Amino acid sequence: MMFDLEKFIMEKVIKRNTSFFQKDIEAHAEVLNKRIRGKSVLVIGGAGTIGTSFIKAVLRFAPHRLYIVDINENGLTELTRDLRSSDEITVPGDYKTYPIDFSNPIFEKILYKEGPFEIIANFAAHKHVRSEKDQYSVEAMIDNNVFKAKQLLDQLLSHPPERFFCVSTDKAANPVNVMGASKKLMEEVIMSYVYKIPVTTARFANVAFSNGSLLFGYLERMLKKQPLSCPRDVKRYFVSPQESGEICMLACMLGNPGDIFFPKFEPGQLTSFKDITEEFVPAFGYKIDECSSESEAKTKATRIGKDGENYPVYFFNSDTSGEKLFEEFYTDDDLVDLQKYDGLGVIKHTNSNARLDIDLMINKLRTVFNQSEYHKQDIIEIMQMFIPNFDHVETGKNLDQKM
Numbered sequence: 001m002m003f004d005l006e007k008f009i010m011e012k013v014i015k016r017n018t019s020f021f022q023k024d025i026e027a028h029a030e031v032l033n034k035r036i037r038g039k040s041v042l043v044i045g046g047a048g049t050i051g052t053s054f055i056k057a058v059l060r061f062a063p064h065r066l067y068i069v070d071i072n073e074n075g076l077t078e079l080t081r082d083l084r085s086s087d088e089i090t091v092p093g094d095y096k097t098y099p100i101d102f103s104n105p106i107f108e109k110i111l112y113k114e115g116p117f118e119i120i121a122n123f124a125a126h127k128h129v130r131s132e133k134d135q136y137s138v139e140a141m142i143d144n145n146v147f148k149a150k151q152l153l154d155q156l157l158s159h160p161p162e163r164f165f166c167v168s169t170d171k172a173a174n175p176v177n178v179m180g181a182s183k184k185l186m187e188e189v190i191m192s193y194v195y196k197i198p199v200t201t202a203r204f205a206n207v208a209f210s211n212g213s214l215l216f217g218y219l220e221r222m223l224k225k226q227p228l229s230c231p232r233d234v235k236r237y238f239v240s241p242q243e244s245g246e247i248c249m250l251a252c253m254l255g256n257p258g259d260i261f262f263p264k265f266e267p268g269q270l271t272s273f274k275d276i277t278e279e280f281v282p283a284f285g286y287k288i289d290e291c292s293s294e295s296e297a298k299t300k301a302t303r304i305g306k307d308g309e310n311y312p313v314y315f316f317n318s319d320t321s322g323e324k325l326f327e328e329f330y331t332d333d334d335l336v337d338l339q340k341y342d343g344l345g346v347i348k349h350t351n352s353n354a355r356l357d358i359d360l361m362i363n364k365l366r367t368v369f370n371q372s373e374y375h376k377q378d379i380i381e382i383m384q385m386f387i388p389n390f391d392h393v394e395t396g397k398n399l400d401q402k403m
Contacts, residue, residue, distance in 0.1 A: 012279040013208045013238050021246045023342040035253045036061035042117040043068045044102045045124030047075030049210035053245025065094040073099035103148045116159040122166040132178040133398045135376045139369050145182040153193045160197045165252035166190050168201045173328045181383050181390045192358045200255035203262045203329050205237030207244040225304040227297035227312040229403035230277045235270040237327050258349020262329035286311035320397045361386045
């Protein structure tokens, strides 16, 4: 059967027919047009769901030049096909994609030889809690989310862009996992450049069916006739892929240096993965066959299509390290503006950590990484020195141990 993903997201996940940020886009259309039209844009990590959505949001306002960097060569290929196949998008004449890491010396050549770029947005990040299994995965996460972000800003000091954006996460507020804490460190790093480069960022909700997400995995499992597995006790705020790009575009183009944007959701808009699952399975013509274990679900999956309309689903209580059962976008210590925008709140920049403190933190982390023997807890302890409210709980289990 045909499955209309966009319709499902609107009706069953975000439960709205128009963008949550449409009023803000319309109210500031003149400013957005002035700051984007005819400009040169560089997007790093542009092949992912949020980067792609940001690109589509920006292209509405006709930039003159668009360069996209991402290590995912296949993703860049599909992005280009998608953009050029859309009758609602005009691709600039000067459009190039580069499948390289933005810490690669080749990227620096592009930055200096093809620049300066007036708008730069960085979406290259480790974004999954599952990417913090041990000391090696944590080192890679910090390298990508923190070290490389600093390296990029150092490269831009000689020719600062008019607008610089670096994506964050809601999990940076009172972090309980290393991914969220690494993004909090990233925020501190970029804010230490706020007086030299006009940096902004955004924390936002789960992007429905984004690449690599649990819900995206549902599509893959259905295609392969494999069982679904879902936490019954986790609730999240959700935005559509389109909305994710719009948040970042608005933050990048409208924010003052140091601003952190977030969606102004109410607690009643939290949605559980279990509720979405209970809508998703019937959308494919099946009835949920609730299983008591992974093994039972996998056994029953061999009968999909043979035992009538049943589809095996295993609901479980979350018990992995760093899992946060609820979402929040700011803390009691943040200075928050909830009045300026209709759908967006803004955490205003106050006193960020000094560059010397940032350098000290990075040097401590590098010292640990250079040791022949180190452990995940060694890294966490350094991060807690710099983020006192980083309350990590290690359960000994990670998401790679689950379906």
